[in-house]
Amino acid sequence: MERQIFEVSQVNAYIKSNFDADPLLAGLCVRGELSNYKIYPSGHHYFTLKDAESSLRCVMFRSSAGRLHFRPENGMKVLCLGRVTVFPRDGAYQLYCESMTPDGVGDLHVAYEQLKEKLLAEGLFDAAHKRPLPTYPHRVAIITSSAGAAVHDMLRILGARYPLARVSVLPVRVQGEEAPAEIAGAIRYANKWKLADVILTGRGGGSIEDLWAFNDERVARAIYASDIPVVSAVGHEPDVTISDFVADVRAATPSNGAELVAPDQAKLRVRLSAAQAAMDEAMRRRLKLSRQRLDALAGARVLLSPKNYFEDRRLTLDYLQHRLDAAARRRLDGKTREFAPLVASLDALSPLKVLARGYSVTYAGGKSIRSARQARPGDQITVRLSDGALRADVTDVEEEKHGG
């Protein structure tokens, strides 16, 4: 009986055909721990799956590896889906892994943690890199979907709080494959064309898959690179995305994002009123001071050169009285308050009050005169006193020599 003689390649081919005919080996899910994980320059991943007793060689081709959401690491417990077949050249069987997920927790969760760790180590979340938002956002760029509640909420709140702003909406998709590139692109575009003073980006809440675009590395890097401050406003508490960590300011929701971007006009109005009140008070004090000085001076310099002094002051006070009255009327018209005390304090400065203290004004030719040289003997003059006037003829002029 003659033994059949086989070539090596025939044996391997025979075994391979047996393996390949087995429906179980054609598609199975294997649980194990990763070891000897290597990524070759070709992009293929080679590793071993093992448990307490055994190990199984595995390969994941570049096309499959590109779909991984997380970075596999030695020691990690994973589930691998694939087929087991023989590599005829080596006569070794291995698992051709088509997809891999972390065992126990979701792969997105692992990817999130890994990216967070990586970007944290790179300094993308550093507080020192974060810029303050402008106090008055003249131009706001909203980067989100033009449909959906997020943009609606943002615009509603911006309009209510700070309607002076000019808003540009840059519509992007916020979920799906295209979303990260679109969001990152819009952020870069806004920077390139200096479209805004602040960027508000985000979307409404959802599952971790829905929010995934905001956990994308491209989006995170675009936010980090943005010269325009970025507010990340994704989902509802307690979702925290990678974008939230990188952004200059993190908002809990789209509405909250708009609140953080825009000053509240109610507060701005309070500030305006406070400024008005401060000016009123300062002006009141200032006028009181003037009055006190005038009173103090009345007894001194006035006696040396009463007409000069009095006339100057009279004109100034008339002028101020007029302007203050006008201002008071305007303010009262404008339903504002508290001007009356100001006018009252001015009243104390009124020329009539000064006349009451015994001074007088002299008129010649219908004009008040402030110098003895303005009248000549024979001129008719009028002397105005607090309760009336005297008409008189000048009989003599005596000029006084003084330094004032």
Add this chain to the structure above:
Amino acid sequence: MAGKSETFEASVKRLEEIVKKLEGGELPLDEAMALYEEGTKLVKSSAKLLDEAELKVVKLAKGPDGAPTETEFTENG
């Protein structure tokens, strides 16, 4: 191009200066009055800006030459 927000910010800044100067005291009365009137006008004009403002919203997209082009923004659009 100074928009309403820019005007508002400039007014508030000037107003703060005026308040500071007036509160500092020692200004000639004339100057104090002039500042007071200027400040009061600014308070009024700034409040008016807020009263009359309506949020301006446009949609921005990359035009054929790469430059941003504005169109009317409509939700769900």
